[in-house]
Amino acid sequence: MNDKKWIVLGLLIFMALFLSPFLYNVVTGAKAAPMPEVVLTEKAKAAKQCVMPTEFMRTEHMQLLDEWRLKVVRSGLRDFTNTEGKTFNMSLSNTCMDCHSNKADFCDRCHNYASVKPYCWDCHIDNPQGETK
Amino acid sequence: MNKFYLSSLLAVFVLALIAWVGGPSAPWLFGIVLPYLAVILFVYGVARRVMGWSRSAVPFAIPTTGGQQRSMPWIKQNKIDNPSTHLGVFIRMALEILTFRSLFRNTRMKMTHEGRFSYNLEIFLWLGAIAFHYAFLTTLVRHMRFFLEPVPLCIQAIEAVDSFFRFEISYDAIQFGLPGVYISGIVLLAAVVYLFLRRLFIAKVRYISLAQDYFPLFLIMGIAFTGILMRYFTKVDIAAIKELTMSLVTFKALSFKVPQGIGPLFYVHLAFVSTLLIYFPFSKLMHMGGVFLSPTRNLAANTREVRHVNPWNYPVKVHTYEAYENEFRDKMVEAGLPVDKMPEESAEEEKE
Numbered sequence: 001m002n003d004k005k006w007i008v009l010g011l012l013i014f015m016a017l018f019l020s021p022f023l024y025n026v027v028t029g030a031k032a033a034p035m036p037e038v039v040l041t042e043k044a045k046a047a048k049q050c051v052m053p054t055e056f057m058r059t060e061h062m063q064l065l066d067e068w069r070l071k072v073v074r075s076g077l078r079d080f081t082n083t084e085g086k087t088f089n090m091s092l093s094n095t096c097m098d099c100h101s102n103k104a105d106f107c108d109r110c111h112n113y114a115s116v117k118p119y120c121w122d123c124h125i126d127n128p129q130g131e132t133k
Numbered sequence: 134m135n136k137f138y139l140s141s142l143l144a145v146f147v148l149a150l151i152a153w154v155g156g157p158s159a160p161w162l163f164g165i166v167l168p169y170l171a172v173i174l175f176v177y178g179v180a181r182r183v184m185g186w187s188r189s190a191v192p193f194a195i196p197t198t199g200g201q202q203r204s205m206p207w208i209k210q211n212k213i214d215n216p217s218t219h220l221g222v223f224i225r226m227a228l229e230i231l232t233f234r235s236l237f238r239n240t241r242m243k244m245t246h247e248g249r250f251s252y253n254l255e256i257f258l259w260l261g262a263i264a265f266h267y268a269f270l271t272t273l274v275r276h277m278r279f280f281l282e283p284v285p286l287c288i289q290a291i292e293a294v295d296s297f298f299r300f301e302i303s304y305d306a307i308q309f310g311l312p313g314v315y316i317s318g319i320v321l322l323a324a325v326v327y328l329f330l331r332r333l334f335i336a337k338v339r340y341i342s343l344a345q346d347y348f349p350l351f352l353i354m355g356i357a358f359t360g361i362l363m364r365y366f367t368k369v370d371i372a373a374i375k376e377l378t379m380s381l382v383t384f385k386a387l388s389f390k391v392p393q394g395i396g397p398l399f400y401v402h403l404a405f406v407s408t409l410l411i412y413f414p415f416s417k418l419m420h421m422g423g424v425f426l427s428p429t430r431n432l433a434a435n436t437r438e439v440r441h442v443n444p445w446n447y448p449v450k451v452h453t454y455e456a457y458e459n460e461f462r463d464k465m466v467e468a469g470l471p472v473d474k475m476p477e478e479s480a481e482e483e484k485e
Contacts, residue, residue: 003187004188007184007426008187010183011179011183011184011422014422015176015179015180018176019172021277021280021281021382022384024281025280025281025379025382025383026383026384033376033379033383034379035372035373035392055394058370058394059368059369059370060368062312063308063311063368065311066301066308066310066311067308070303070304070305070308074303110372112283112284113282113372113375114278114372114375115284115292116312119313
């Protein structure tokens with residue numbers, strides 16, 4: 001009784017699965033896929049600064065939004081003052097999406113890259129002024 | 134206190150510390166060299182171990198059975214627990230590997246207060262194990278989002294299912310639930326903690342637990358814990374990390390440039406995963422491959438129908454009685470010993 005050929009076959013299948021990310025990218029000739037450039041609107045460019053420092057925004061914007069939601073919906077507060085003393089209206093559509101009215105080229109681009117799908121847009125509109133993107 | 138789990142815990146802590154300090158100061162080492170090294174050692178180690186197994190023999194057919202063997206046509210055979218065909222064996226193996234059936238049958242012997250033994254079903258180990266393994270698998274598959282660009286639909290579907298339950302805790306003091314909670318990560322951590330506590334608090338299990346049992350548990354605990362920490366609490370730059378992981382799988386990382394802004398916690402996570410990969414082939418975690426080769430499960434219980442020949446049997450040189458008698462017949466007859474076959478008649482006549 002010799003099952004060596006089956007064992008080798010199983011091992012090869014396992015290795016192919018384990019190395020599949022490498023194999024897939026090599027076979028399809030994928031590029032290194034750097035993070036896509038996010039596009040800033042004219043309005044955002046003029047403002048120069050986000051509501052918080054860029055590093056903070058990049059990693060914690062969802063938690064900031066959550067905090068805003070909590071303050072508005074539960075406590076009825078609407079003003080947010082950032083570390084530099086600037087005040088913003090705590091609103092997803094009216095503040096974030098006012099500066100970043102190009103959702104497809106800003107939020108979505110990065111989210112597609114990281115494979116996240118915020119459900120916020122089920123209710124909130126992404127382009128309150130209806131500006132051209 | 135027990136030196137086995139303390140030493141394992143210490144090892145994991147030291148590892149975390151090294152990665153925490155070393156990661157940000159030598160990102161090329163912890164972000165590129167270590168993961169590549171880990172993958173190479175894992176592939177080499179697993180292949181070597183399995184090929185070693187493939188060379189060892191199965192001297193006896195020792196399937197364990199949990200039901201009626203195939204016998205008379207009017208006796209109902211248990212075709213899965215006591216399979217006599219390849220299909221039956223396949224089903225038994227599939228159930229074993231996918232549902233851990235023999236663990237499910239785990240019993241614990243207890244003395245009742247009337248002083249009699251009883252065997253009780255002991256389901257919690259199975260429950261912990263199945264939760265652990267499937268959560269681990271889901272987590273692993275989910276992580277493919279870091280290695281494929283664009284992210285395939287099937288991976289997105291798994292993420293969607295995994296984050297189906299929305300836990301959101303929103304208070305001034307604590308904010309949790311955005312980004313959406315992946316249930317597999319929580320289950321993984323809970324299950325591995327249970328598997329550890331089980332070793333710690335059940336005296337009989339503690340007695341047979343060694344460092345090699347605790348170390349992988351702590352390591353996996355560390356992986357799950359740092360992962361959860363990064364996702365929900367001390368955030369890291371996901372986009373920068375994906376840039377790194379994509380460059381790893383496309384071999385562009387061989388330029389040894391690591392994107393800026395990756396937090397130290399990510400290096401701890403990565404160092405834990407790399408250590409697990411390196412440790413894997415040399416440890417009992419190889420039961421991942423071994424389960425496929427368990428002879429009590431993967432042999433058909435047809436020992437009465439088919440003779441199992443040990444492949445290690447070499448042709449033995451034998452000297453049969455017949456050959457022996459042929460050699461010594463004359464002498465035997467002379468000595469008056471009985472023989473099977475009388476010598477030629479001429480010889481007989483001489484005697485008479």
